[in-house]
Amino acid sequence: MTDTNTQQLTSPQANQWLKPYYFSRAAFSAVWVLAALTFGKSMPGLAAALLLVYPAWDAAANFVDARRHGGLQRNPPQFLNMIVSGVTAAGVAIALGMSMNAVLGVFGVWAVLSGLFQLATGVRRWKYAGAQWAMILSGAQSALAGAFFVRQANAATAPSITDVAPYAAFGAFYFFLSAIWLTVSDMRRRKAAPIQS
Numbered sequence: 442m443t444d445t446n447t448q449q450l451t452s453p454q455a456n457q458w459l460k461p462y463y464f465s466r467a468a469f470s471a472v473w474v475l476a477a478l479t480f481g482k483s484m485p486g487l488a489a490a491l492l493l494v495y496p497a498w499d500a501a502a503n504f505v506d507a508r509r510h511g512g513l514q515r516n517p518p519q520f521l522n523m524i525v526s527g528v529t530a531a532g533v534a535i536a537l538g539m540s541m542n543a544v545l546g547v548f549g550v551w552a553v554l555s556g557l558f559q560l561a562t563g564v565r566r567w568k569y570a571g572a573q574w575a576m577i578l579s580g581a582q583s584a585l586a587g588a589f590f591v592r593q594a595n596a597a598t599a600p601s602i603t604d605v606a607p608y609a610a611f612g613a614f615y616f617f618l619s620a621i622w623l624t625v626s627d628m629r630r631r632k633a634a635p636i637q638s
Contacts, residue, residue, distance in 0.1 A: 455570045456623050458509050463572075463620035466502060470613035474606050481602040488602040489537050492544060493530055495609065496551055500526035510566075518565065522558035525551060545600045549590030552608060556583025571626050572619035579615035583608070
């Protein structure tokens, strides 16, 4: 017997939710990168706010997405991603009072864990949702970038928000790519429907 949550997970409506979700995540990251590169370096207060908002947004996004796919209990990678992102936001707040090296270190650990959880989510969704190959690639690249951040955090040169911007830009790219892939797939499916009927 199949419950309603399982039906929700295997329904084609999953792609209908993921399209606007991926577009919104891409848009947020793109705006974040623009703000970081144009104002972040010259306005420390804004840079601090941006560094706090980024993981907090990720936590909220994972929460909403997991709820739409059967709930937090049915999506442990996203549940853990939400927890890690929330803790990271608090960690960034503490690290901001120490140094930017500490902030980058916190971001690095978060990028590794968040990337691995995103990769796991993509693998779990592979059978019923489209464009998960891009999410898997994004997760793997996030983990690698995080390891680089941790290493860079120990350097003598103090980093800035512009060091995080390329990471966010790649995130925007992968989310946008996924959304476009789902959009094109739906267009092809609609065109093929009359032929099959």
